[in-house]
Amino acid sequence: MTSQGALLLILGLGVLIFNVGVGPAFSRGAQQVVKKVAQLSTGEQVSRRLELAEVYRQQGQWQLAQQLVADGLQQLAQVADSSQYWQLRGQAWELQGKLQLATGKAEEALQSWQLAKGKYTQARDDQGAVRTQVYQALALQELGLHQKAIAILTPTLSYWQQEEVETQALSLRLLANILLVTGEVKNAQLQEFIVQFRGAEISNWDYLQQVRGLLEESLAISSPSSVSYQESLLSLGNAARAAYQRFQSNFERLSLPGCIS
Incomplete structure (x- = not known):
């Protein structure tokens, strides 16, 4: 077996071990991968470092993943x-x-995704x-720059049908989260995009209904086992809470003296 074949076998075994949750065995396999690299x-x-870094990222081992990515970038800096x-x-x-976004470094993540694009x-x-432009919008949203996020996200929606499912789900969730914060969307292209999911009547819906x-x-x-699915559920909970808070506020206002005829 060639060294590359052996490496791929070890990497495959490491990923398999990771997927079934045997942490120590996976770590031993990962160490062998680094030696073979x-x-x-x-x-x-x-390429192998990035594959292994992605597995570490999914496992939540940010520091190990970041070291592998840093090593890869350093190697690339030494070639034309x-x-x-x-x-x-x-x-x-x-x-x-x-990795930067996962560790709370949204501004650095934005810069990295600009370079990636x-x-x-x-x-x-x-x-x-397109995918890394969507990620840029995500970083801007995390920074509270919602209008800039919309400006970055909007052009990508023209390619939505061609995107990978994970990116499609992220685009929808990102748009919903921005809409939840900013309220009504007056951007015609965004409204046209939203209409394709629930028909023309959605344009007359309340913005919280559009978010939902x-x-x-x-x-x-999204796959029910994916992180994207869990994050969409969380956002749906935030939308439900916002709807309840608005209902409660309206009820309290109507209950004030002079508001009831």
Whole structure:
């Protein structure tokens, strides 16, 4: 078996072990992967590091994942910025952004996803470019810059049907969360996008009803075991709480002396 074949086998076993929840065994497999990586070409080394970093990210081991991504980016910095490495650079910066957002560094994540989009664009990876633009909108929302988030998100909606399911669900949830904070959306393109999920009548719905409709659609296309599904459920709970608070506020206002005829 070649060194690359052995590496892929070890990586596959490590991922399998991780998926069934055997942490220590996975860690031993991961250590073997790192040793084997040194025998591969620069591109292969970076690719394997990023694959392993993604597994660590899913496991919540941020520090280990960040170290692998940092090593990959350092390797890429030592080679010419050619088309051979644009895709890998995009993947590395995209993963870096995910790790930064997960550890509360939204501003750094935004910068990483901007770099990732640039590299994906150079590599002519349209899906990667659109996906990382959606992530930029997510970072802006986390920073409380909702109007900027809308401005970044809106152009990506034209490609919604071509996006991966995870990105589709994120776009819907992100739009719903922004709408929940800002209220009515006057952007014609956004309204046109929303209409496709519930028909023309949704444009006459209250904005909280629109939020619920978008989140229900996000749930419908997400796997029940995915993080995206859980986050959409959480957002749906936030929307329900906002609706209750508004109802309570209206009830209290109508109960004031002079408000009841």
